[in-house]
Structures are given as C-alpha cells and as structure tokens.
Amino acid sequence: MKLYYPLLHYDATYRGMVFPLLKPFIKGGDFTDAQRIEVYGVSEQDFAFTDRMEAADLVILTMAWNYYVKTKQENLTVSFIEECGRLHKKVLVVNVGDFGVKIPSFKTIIHLRSGGYKSKFKHYEFCVPPFIEDPLKKYFSSDQVFLRPYQKQAVVGFCGQANASRVNAFKEVVKTIGRNLKYYLRLSNEDPQQILSTSYLRASILNFLQKSDGVVCNFILRKKYRAGVTSNKDFHDTTLAFYNNLRDSDYIVCVRGAGNFSVRFYEALAMGRIPVFINTDCALPLDNIIPWKKHVVWVEFEERDRVAEKVKQFHEALSKKDFIDLQRTNRKLWEDTLTLPGFFMSFIPTLK
Template identity: 50%
Template sequence: MTFYFPKLHYDKSFRGQTFPLLKPFLKGEEFSDDERTAMYGISEDEVAFVDVLEASDVAILTMSWNYYVKTKQRAKVIQFLKTTQHLNITTWVVLLDDVGIDFPDFPHVKLFRQSGYRSKTPRWHVGLPVFISDPLKAYYNRNAIFERPYVENPTIGFCGFATSNVALALKIKVKIALKNLSYYLKLNAQEPEMILAAAHWRHSILKRLEAHQGLITNFIYRAKYRAGTQNTAQRAASTLEFFNNMKASDYVVCVRGAGNFSVRLYETLAMGRIPIFVNTDCILPFTEAIDWKEHVVWVEADEIDNIGAIVTNFHEKLTEDSFVELQQSNRCLWETKLQLKGLL
C-alpha cells in the first residue's frame, strides 16, 4: 500500500494535530530510523510514501480536521477531497480532541476518530486507538507483563479523577448543555455531547463496585484530572502511581472522560490487565478484526447498577489457565493491533 500526503499542509506549530501515521516521518533529518522504531514502533521500511498523488493507493490529509477548522482552511480541505474523489483514491482523515466537529459527506473518505457516538455516526467514521508509549518499557524496563494468578476474589483497580462533588458536576453539565445549544443554533460546528459529568459518574460506578461482596477494590480517588500536577516531577510521580495501581490489580475500570472514549482502555491492555469497559455508545477501533468482548468485561451504560455481578460472573467463568492467557492475549492485542502498525 502506498501513501501520499500534501507536505505543504504540515504545520509544525500544531504538530499534535498531525495525522498519527505521519508523525514518525515528519521529523528532522538527524532523526534516525532506529530512533523512529524505538519511539513509535514503526520503521520507514514498513511504510511506502509517494510524491505523486495519482501514484498512491491511499491519500492522507496531513493535519486533523480540527486543525483546518480552527485555522479557517476548510476550503483547502474540500478542494483536496474533491481531487481525490475524482481520482477515486481512498482518503484518510483524522478527527482529534474530545468533541467531534461536523465533517462533510464524502463517500471515498475514511474518517478516523477516538470520540463520538457509534449510533449517531455513519459507518465510514471508524475508531482510532489512542496511541501510547509502552508503559512496561517506560516504567518497568521490561517487555513481559506481570502475570497475576487466578484467585477467587479478584482485585479491581482504578486510579484517577473521580469525585462526588455535586457543584462541580452541575457546572460541567450546564457547560455541556450550553455548548449543545450553540450547535443547534448553528453558532458552532462541535457535535452535541451527552450531558454527563464524567468524574462524578465514574465515582458512582466505583462506589457500586466497592459495595459488591466478593470483589477487592484498589481505588485511588483523585479530586482533579491527573491529580492536579503542576510540574514534570509531579506528573511523573502521579503516572507511576497510576501504573503501579494497574500492576497490583486484576481488572481495571475503564470509563469515558470528557470525550466519549477511554485512554485507560489502551493503557490497561498494554499492561496485560483486563478492562472493565463501560460502553457509552463508543466508536471502538478495528471492530472488523477485533472481538472486543473477548478481551474486556463488557458493561453497557444502563447496566451499571449490576456492574459488580457482571464482573463476578465474568471472573467465575475463568480458570487458572484462561485467566493468565487473557492477560497475555490483551498485551498481545495492544502490541499487534493497537499501535501505529495497526493502521497499515
């Protein structure tokens, strides 16, 4: 498969809004392929770029749709998409950030996104993993997972922003409602969001698990996102605490945040742990190749009153061998399909 992207679109000052597959290859000349492989897990030998659009199998819009909207360059994108449509070249576009933005309907486009609602988006809007660094290498200097043996009463982990603060929850809901109203009044293009105070809802889910007999809970409640860290040292310490919490747990609660997706889902898989995934109509990646229910404890949003029983029933069906195999399988899933190579 050969790829083309308009190089003149690249804006270094907005590097975070670059299409993810391009970031490893938009580096300085001194950046070696060994460094690329170590940092991004992908080599220049694995991706073929061409300089002529007509010679490509897939065209990639260099920057995110968010970027073009923010910088008032929609017309440039529409012209590019009309050209690739005329040439019948499949085109990849990425939509980043927590909240989606209206995107024009082009039948030859595959729109990658992490946030959004599956039931409210067309099928050509497809899930994109959150690409993370390997926590085992970064924090424990190893490639193999820390295997957990099967025990009758499993440990459920969570470390993160979860609060019972009602005033904060109300403030967040009002803010979302006003943004939604602005969309319906055609004052902005941000897609409507579920009116939900994620941290408050997450807190209520954790309390349900704490109340369920037979589960051991290992919860670290934080009153602010990333514990309100103010500098690099504090951030490093809070991140290590986060992964140590996973390391010491069998299952990890994965619930959406401000956007309708969970970064924690991918971190949990990378650590070889079993996610308790609360589905809020999420757009998961690679559903044609991944049976997600084989890798997670799947809990629908309207089932949270029974979340403890769902976890218990899932665990009771496992054996000593299958429990360890699932940990290994989840790590393998992350390594093989949920890194950048998975896009190829």
C-alpha cells in the first residue's frame, strides 16, 4: 500500500506532534536506514511512500490535529482533506495528548487516538497505542522476559499515583468540571471527560485488593505523578522502582489516568506481565483482531469491587505452563502489534 503525506505541512518546532509513523522518515539527509532501525525499529523497506497524492492508496495528515488547532491552521487541513476527498483518498489523522481535541466529521478520514470513550467512537475512529521505548532493553539491557514462576497466590503489582484523600478527589473533580465547562462554552477544543477523581479511583481499586487474602499485593504508592520528579525522569530512582515493580510482580493494576487510557497497560505487556485492566469505557488497539480478554484480567468498572476475585479466578484457571506461556505471549503481542512498526504494519492492511 503506497502512502502519501504533505511534507509542506511539517513543522520542526512541533516535532512532538508529527504523525507517529512519519517521525522515522522525516529526518535529515544524513540519517541512515540503519539508524532508523536502531532508533525506531522500522526500516524504509517496511513502508512504501510516494510523493504524488494521485498514486497513493492512503494519505496521512503530517501533523496531529492538535497542531492545526494550536497554530490556528484548521482551514489548511480542512481544505486538504476536501482535496483528498475529490480524489477519493482516505486520510489518516491522529489526535495526541491525554484528552484530544474535537475533529470535524468527514466521510474520508480515519481517526486514530489513544484515549476517548469507546461507546462514543464513530465508525472511522480507532485506538492507537502510545509508543513506548522497550523497557527490557532500556532498563535491564535484555530482550528476554523475566519469567515469573507460577505460585499458588498471584502477586499483584502497582507503583504510582494513588490518593485516597477525599479533599484531593474533590479538587480533581472540580478541575475536570472546569475543563469540561470550557469545552461547552467553546473556550476550549479539548474533549470533555467523565467526572471522577482518577487518583481516588486507583486508590479504591488498590484498597479492594489489599483487603483480600486471595492475592499478594506488591504496591508502591505515590501522592503525586512520578512522585513529583520533574528532571532526569527516565533514570531517576522512582522510575527504576517502577520497572522493578513490574519485573517483580505477576499482574499489574492498570487504571486510566487523566485521559481515558493507561500507558502502564502497554508497559506491563512490554515487560511480559498480565495487566489487570479496569475498563472505564476504554478503547484498545486492534480489538477486531486481538482477543484482549485472553491477555488481561478484564474488570468492568461496575465490578471493580470484585477485582481481587477476578484476579484469583484468572490465576487459578492457568496451569504452570499456561502462566509461563502467557508472559511470553504478552511480550510478543507488544513486539508484534503495539510497537510503532508492529502497530502500523498490523493496522494499515485492515483498512483494505
């Protein structure tokens, strides 16, 4: 499938808002394919690009929609999409950030986003995973999963922000109401969010687990995101503690953050761990081809008080071999379908 993107739309000052697949390919002239493979895990042989829109099977909008809103260039992208429509070309567009921004409805777009609410997705909206660095290579200099032996009781891990304070919960709710109000008053383009305190939600889930004698809890609780660390974050002690917690646990509690998705979910899979997925009307990538309930402990929001029971049932249904195999399978799932090349090589063919 040949891909086209308008290079003139590229703005180097907002490189963080470039469409993810294009980042490895919009580089300086001295950037080699070997470097592309080393840095991004993708080769110029993996995707076919054309510099003629007419010859393309699929068009990619170069920058995230948020960029065009932020730089007040929405008219530019609207006219571009209309031009693509006249040539009967579908256009891949992406929303970035925790919340995403409102996108006008077009018959010709395919909209990718990490967050949002699955029940509100239109037929042309799909989930894209956050593309993380390989934690095994980055923090443990390895490409092999640390295999956990099967034990009678499941070890459930969590390292991160959780706050049971009702005062803090009230502050978070007020902040969300204020953000939503700006949207409805047309003072902001950010999509409105469910009214809840996510740090209180996490604390309540962890409390349900801690009160159960059916699982073993391995929790490190923080009152602030990244424990308040703002510099040298990648290799700060708190970050190393986070990945050690993943390594030393069987199951990982994954609950939404500010946006309705969890980066921890993908970090757990990359480490070969089993996410305990609290479904807050989340969208998951490639849910038409990935049987997600075989890879995670699936807990509906309304059943969150039964989270320990759900983990126990899932764990006891596995044999020793099943448990080892699932760790390897989850790591391979991340490698094959949730990395940057893996996702797009899996997703683009489904558009045919």
